[in-house]
Amino acid sequence: MVRLVMILLGVDYLRTRWRTLQLIGWVSLLLGVVVFVDALDNALYFPITPFALLLLLEGLATLAVAWTGMGGQRTLRYVKGFAFCCAAALILAGHHHGNFILSMIFGTLFLADGLLQIVSARVVRYRTWRFAMIGGGVEIALAVFFYQPYPTHYVGTVPYCLGLGLIFGGWNMILLSTRVRRMASNPAVVGEQATDGANAAASAVHAASTAHATNTANTASATSTADPTHPAASRRPPNLEWDGPPGADETALTIHVWTPVGTAKSEARRQPIVDRYIAAVDRNGVISTGHAALESPEGIYISLYPGVEIDRSPDDFARLLRATRENDVPGVFQPDYPTESKAWCPSTVQVRIRNYDPVRLRRFWDTYREDATYNLTHRNCSSSVSRALEAAIEGASARVWGDLGGWRPFLRVITTPELWVAAQLRKRAATMAWTPGLTLDYARALSMLADPRPSGWVTMARVAVRRMVRSRRQWREEARNAPAVREAAHEVAHSAPSSTTPSATPSQPHD
Structure with a gap:
């Protein structure tokens, strides 16, 4: 995820904010350690019920706006909403069964991901396959930790997961800030061999290509100024x-x-x-x-x-x-x-x-x-x-x-x-x-x-505003046309011929 954030935001954007990112990372890491350690005994100080309610509220809110998405976005929102609601329901159910089910779910996810990573790394043998196997082993160890009841008999499942999430998130933030601080260019542009500026040859290639890109950008800028429809103008x-x-x-x-x-x-x-x-x-x-x-x-x-x-x-x-x-x-x-x-x-x-x-x-x-x-x-x-x-x-x-x-x-x-x-x-x-x-x-x-x-929520608000505007426009048109409608109805009522046919009297039944 670190590399993906670097690609989407760019090294220049992140480099100017590396100190704040590193501070956030350390705070998240330390908070995660505190939450994880707190869950190792039976005396939980973590507010589990308010957390479950927040999780349930987020799940319901996601389901409420899931229909506004398009294609895969809609599916992803529904999956997220149902997952959050199910997790919150299991937490609020409490006792042994809810915590046990959550532990089995998280343990199975860690186990499957770890095994898949180890097997694929062993077969494909890409450049860093040994490090990937170590990471898979760590995931299997976490799966075993979730499967076995020691030391809290599954009571600390949710704080464990939250603590691990904060730890991994903080570590990724620290790694991100450290890399962008000393990185001269994005590895997605230079290539995999130039990561962290370790390869001088790739850096030289990047320097040359940067000069070429500058000339290209100047030419494209001049062209786009003359022609607003030119692709570079966008x-x-x-x-x-x-x-x-x-x-x-x-x-x-x-x-x-x-x-x-x-x-x-x-x-x-x-x-x-x-x-x-x-x-x-x-x-x-x-x-x-x-x-x-x-x-x-x-x-x-x-x-x-x-x-x-x-x-x-x-x-x-x-x-x-x-x-x-x-x-x-x-x-x-x-x-x-x-x-x-x-x-x-x-x-x-x-x-x-x-x-x-x-x-x-x-x-x-x-x-x-x-x-x-x-x-x-x-x-x-x-x-x-x-x-x-x-x-x-x-x-x-x-x-x-x-x-x-x-x-x-x-x-x-x-x-x-x-x-x-x-x-x-x-x-x-x-x-x-x-x-x-x-x-x-x-x-x-x-x-x-x-x-x-x-x-x-923005999409829902837009839909609601459009419906309100459409309804008000319709009401105004009806109010504007109401006098004409009443006058036409009055004329029709007065121009209709009066009926001279006596009304039929229903026959009375014979005794």
Whole structure:
């Protein structure tokens, strides 16, 4: 999550606030330790009932505004609201059963995540796979801690979780402030090897590309001054929030995704999760893995293919998954989307983002395309698109508010649920491999962060105001037309002929 916050807010924005970030981190870390230690005995000083009520209130409030979201945002809000309400209900239920169920849930989540991280790191063998295995071991240890009843017989489950959340959150804040303090540039732009400025060669490349980007920016600025419709003119977004995705006539960055199911030659066999994130198999046994590409209005198109056919036989499958040099093959970059879609098929899904920086994207592309190496798990089409997307939206959340931002961009980013979703997707992809399915969900989450949407309460208020205005307009029209309606009714009543037919008298029944 630290790296993702750095990408969204930009190093320049965070560097000027590193002292405050570090102070907040230390306060959160110490408070988390206090809460966790307090929960180790049976005498809890933590206000568990008020916390549960706040959790329930937040869950109900989220459910109340969940319908205002769009697509995945709506689903995420419903999931968050139901999760908070269920957790609050279990806490308020109290006694042994509620605490026991919560302990089993948290323990299972830690255990599943730890095992998945260890297995994927052991198979893929990316550069820092040993550290990932250590992290997975820590998660398994936490799972065991939640499973066993010692020392509080599950009474301290909620304070444990809150304390761990404060500890990890504080540590991430301290790590973030420390990194941005001494970092000269964003690792998403320079590359993974230049993290923390440790690689002098990458820094030299960045310095040269910065000079090139400056000239490009000056040229683009002059062009955009002459032509307001030029794409570079939209680098400073005119709005603070958008009600939905970009329209077809808007300038936007486009992420094309060919899903495994959507590119299958015949009807695919439904395999939940597998055919969404890994591969789909059709009736004839043909495997489809999908594809991803990125297209910008400035003419940049990033779509990496293996230059030679990769043998995906089951015997060599485990070896091919390793992100090592022996699995590198020559790759080919496709020229543009019309050529690729004509040779294959149109993309299944498109994600469009308004708030991006074409200069940073060009800088990334000029460096990245010098190496066309393809690796099935480490450097494939999806990883290329994801890295290019991160470079393009660097500083997007800070840039969208311009000079009026202050701490608002930081608070908005860390309180947006899509940040947690994007961080989890990025973690899964970093420990396993980027796939078209992960890239699609990652792009959707980042689009909600780069192009901020109105909060649920703001949307509800807008809907309420629109209905009130519409009702008042309707009432005014009715009041304006009321005299004419009454006069017309009066004329109709006087012009109607009087009836001379005697009314029929109902016959009386005979005795």
